[in-house]
Amino acid sequence: MQCVRVWRELRPLCRAQLSAWASTRTQSQAAGTRLDLSGIYPPIATPFTAEEEVDYQKLEGNLKKYAQIPFRGLVVQGSNGEYPYLTEEERVEVVRTVRRSLPGDKLLMAGSGCESTRATVQLTEKMAAAGADVVLVVTPCFYKGKMDSRALIQHFTKVADSSPVPVVLYSVPANTGLDLPLDAVVTLSQHPNIHGLKDSGGDISRIGLIVHKTKSQDFQVLAGSAGFLMAAYCVGAVGGVCALANVLGREVCELERLCVSGRWEEARVLQQRLIEPNAAVTRKLGVPALKQAMEWFGFHGGACRSPLQPLSEAEALQLKRDFSTNGWL
Amino acid sequence: MQCVRVWRELRPLCRAQLSAWASTRTQSQAAGTRLDLSGIYPPIATPFTAEEEVDYQKLEGNLKKYAQIPFRGLVVQGSNGEYPYLTEEERVEVVRTVRRSLPGDKLLMAGSGCESTRATVQLTEKMAAAGADVVLVVTPCFYKGKMDSRALIQHFTKVADSSPVPVVLYSVPANTGLDLPLDAVVTLSQHPNIHGLKDSGGDISRIGLIVHKTKSQDFQVLAGSAGFLMAAYCVGAVGGVCALANVLGREVCELERLCVSGRWEEARVLQQRLIEPNAAVTRKLGVPALKQAMEWFGFHGGACRSPLQPLSEAEALQLKRDFSTNGWL
């Protein structure tokens, strides 16, 4: 009923808008410029020095290793990149650094979401100028009680209208306390410059329904976690942005390959072994655990910026167990 | 960490218990009595007369129609059966009635969960005596703050110890406000008389992990909704208890067949068309909607017991739309 009401209010606006979008889309599709997002992306972590400065050297060290893994690209400043702890200058500089190292066939998807629309518009432009191929725009969330479909559709429309590069929507309720409403996703999927959604909520019925209801838009859904990656492929997602890919990148890409080639039995065995370590580096123990596990697997992790704390001893043991009982350590 | 603590407290108890269980299990498995739960079950609705009495005649009418659909069996008094609104006598009598009609090769799974352990033990016995092949035991939930793994393991162990028939655990957080904790499921999966779990929460990573961690127990997971049925099969579930199967029974069984035979592309198309009507008759509009949709598809639905109210006109329209836009009406 909520949807119905919103739609009624938006209808006059939307009719005009959608037909404008539609014509643009036809052109861009005719020109073959629709971006293929399918594949696996690690949402890379940001290494810091002992003084909590961004450690660009260590970052480049990680990038070299990632270059050897068949990723579709990298997400810079997803939730695991501690982006809320970076200044705007740092956010842009990290993207610039990644751009320099990234092979030309890999996509650079940069997080450019801010709380206000105007700040998001501006950061989106800077990210594009710094070399982002795509921007990933998280839902604003501080005034969560007011972030209904009407407000979110306006926000993302303004951002996408002005963005020089394609936009991917980003819903991550564990951090924002807010799920981008389904009806907003469906409406926004019709915008010619909104190419997809990263959904980290993990409600698999919702993901299946989004694929179903945006079928005619060539709209692409990326799973926001390795924990439900296989299930997401199963209902129609085209890839994943997976924190665990920072640690077990080859394995996550192997899971992708098995799903895409329809080898579901093998995929299931691998998927099941990834759930527990994935939960450990995300929901259960967070970014400090992700960075700790990166160290074990040959990457630069290190400490987080404060107020994120290092793992306690008990947490580190738990983390180790979640990898070892599944045969990864 | 919660799990660890609970396990420490339970370890002395469990060592002894588990080895006792283990020996029983070996015997029962040797004897080939392990029950195969795989397949689709509608959790049948309870029809009422205009005076809100159980309408056994209409119930039998529905049973005749269900007999022609390739269900594995029926669930009597799952959440959709309005069991909290039935007296104990009615609950047993409904099971007795279903038993009389049900073909011998179909399973009768009867809900026997109550708030107290003693009441659950007693009703479980009555259900078995009335002809249930299996009992489905929901988590007690009124004192949710105290229903931790320790309490729930004790509860289900006592019930399973004394039950004359196999037990299936039942976790349905939308109604109970409580998710049966993963560590409790894993511990309970080792009980020789606990054969599986109906999980209605829909967290697909959790379902995959439960399958993974109970692999050695021949423990069977049933999806508690048609909305995530395909995804559940994909990560290792063996069947589903699906409200929607009361309405679109053949279609849900067809989805099962496609999943089981590995025809995932066809399965996906069908699954996607089932999500929205499924949501309408469960989470969105509830049992009154399920019963309304049953009427449209040739079954007896009718009114619910009070305080459940009939659908408003707007809700009925919404329901119709959710079926028609997916091509079912």
Add this chain to the structure above:
Amino acid sequence: MQCVRVWRELRPLCRAQLSAWASTRTQSQAAGTRLDLSGIYPPIATPFTAEEEVDYQKLEGNLKKYAQIPFRGLVVQGSNGEYPYLTEEERVEVVRTVRRSLPGDKLLMAGSGCESTRATVQLTEKMAAAGADVVLVVTPCFYKGKMDSRALIQHFTKVADSSPVPVVLYSVPANTGLDLPLDAVVTLSQHPNIHGLKDSGGDISRIGLIVHKTKSQDFQVLAGSAGFLMAAYCVGAVGGVCALANVLGREVCELERLCVSGRWEEARVLQQRLIEPNAAVTRKLGVPALKQAMEWFGFHGGACRSPLQPLSEAEALQLKRDFSTNGWL
């Protein structure tokens, strides 16, 4: 907006109903039969034997002690009475037992809420016949998604229409996952047989607003916990149903006296010392803690029915600390 919609649907019904109620009320008020609920009530615990049978003897032992405390009455089968673990026969028998012991000037308020309207109507009659002066009717909650104002107004209206004794509404979201909506309370406050509300949610703005919006109805609000008793008096409540009164009955009555006589400074000092022990025997450690604390203060507590477990050693220590650091042990 929700309220507005509901009201529109209910208006035709309600106009007629309210005017009917109004005339009844006038008569009953003219006849001076409006019940004064003001004061403190312990929601008494139910003692069990080692075999988990109701221990009527120990119950009577407690009643004798309570008789010496200036309570307004007793609540039999509030949440702390483990009523969801009692059979209907036990529920009625406990009320009968209390009636026999209770001095004539004390009120007996008996919980008669069930999930279905018809069961609630029947149990209400039995409770009245067993000697209840008032019934306390909890919100049905299993189908929480459907328990909107429309359903709840219908439910409580039917119960109140047929109840031989006055009805008090009961909202306890920690157990039911459901807050009786404000607009439903306001509508129901106009029913001549609904005399008040026990609100255990503790949202003090809501309590103040309920008092404000039912001012013309002589509707009485009882705080459902000693943790916010003083604040509730401050915004217009007339009493409290407080688990802690089972343990520190005199002290809770003393707090009432200080509030009622406007000695707020002294009240504040006492109130502050009661918050932590109150939290311990309710939200934090639950009924097992309440019963343990009762033992320390000379009452019969004992074990709970399964699945409620006895306190662990660590929990018992925590409980003791929460009483001793506030000077009660």
Add this chain to the structure above:
Amino acid sequence: MQCVRVWRELRPLCRAQLSAWASTRTQSQAAGTRLDLSGIYPPIATPFTAEEEVDYQKLEGNLKKYAQIPFRGLVVQGSNGEYPYLTEEERVEVVRTVRRSLPGDKLLMAGSGCESTRATVQLTEKMAAAGADVVLVVTPCFYKGKMDSRALIQHFTKVADSSPVPVVLYSVPANTGLDLPLDAVVTLSQHPNIHGLKDSGGDISRIGLIVHKTKSQDFQVLAGSAGFLMAAYCVGAVGGVCALANVLGREVCELERLCVSGRWEEARVLQQRLIEPNAAVTRKLGVPALKQAMEWFGFHGGACRSPLQPLSEAEALQLKRDFSTNGWL
């Protein structure tokens, strides 16, 4: 138990720290520099031009009017100031502007909370340099799963250690999805530069307990809303930061006066009339409603920055009704 664990880990740290704090405190208290925070503060709104630029002229217009109301001071960049939508430069410039207008006997409390500790430390210094008498520091919240007592105690301790002006903690779960844990508040209350807490959660038992457990620290609690202002005074708070004071400033100050002078009966009548308009401009309809109501009462409100949307017609009607039915319009 959580608290116990945290405390154990923190004990070595804290012993040293607390004794260091203790000596500082003695000095500062001896020197009589402890800041008296008691009284009412409007958390002022930020007016914008049609182009969404900060409208400093309208801001000064409002300040002139506020100067005639007996506020204790102003909160600049609480949640109602749309601070997450301002750049750092704007945040500081707004404080500078307020400082110029504010009479010398009024406190300027400036929000300086950011997600990272280092950004909060820096902004705190800038706010002090711009003329803030006190800073209000909100809990970081993006990584809510990791913001436990350990992390938050470290964060606030570092900020308070380096802040040139007194610090007030700020807990606002409706926006942050996070309640500053009680044990963290109690520990932090012992820091000589942390003078109080603004609690917008509204759990009155918690507020009473915080007052009780920090009694020896001269720690001051401010209610974060006019909806529970009287109840908060009643359990020991010393003032309030109330969105509604932007609209009905004199009335909120009158409520303060009645509470402080013990005229509880009159206070109750006034408090009850303020709950509904307060809810309308906060939880129910948010900052756009606050700004709309400001217009009705002679202040500059105007539009919010995007993505906050203007009220719909229905919402504006609802807002008007919530003021008029309580006699304010």
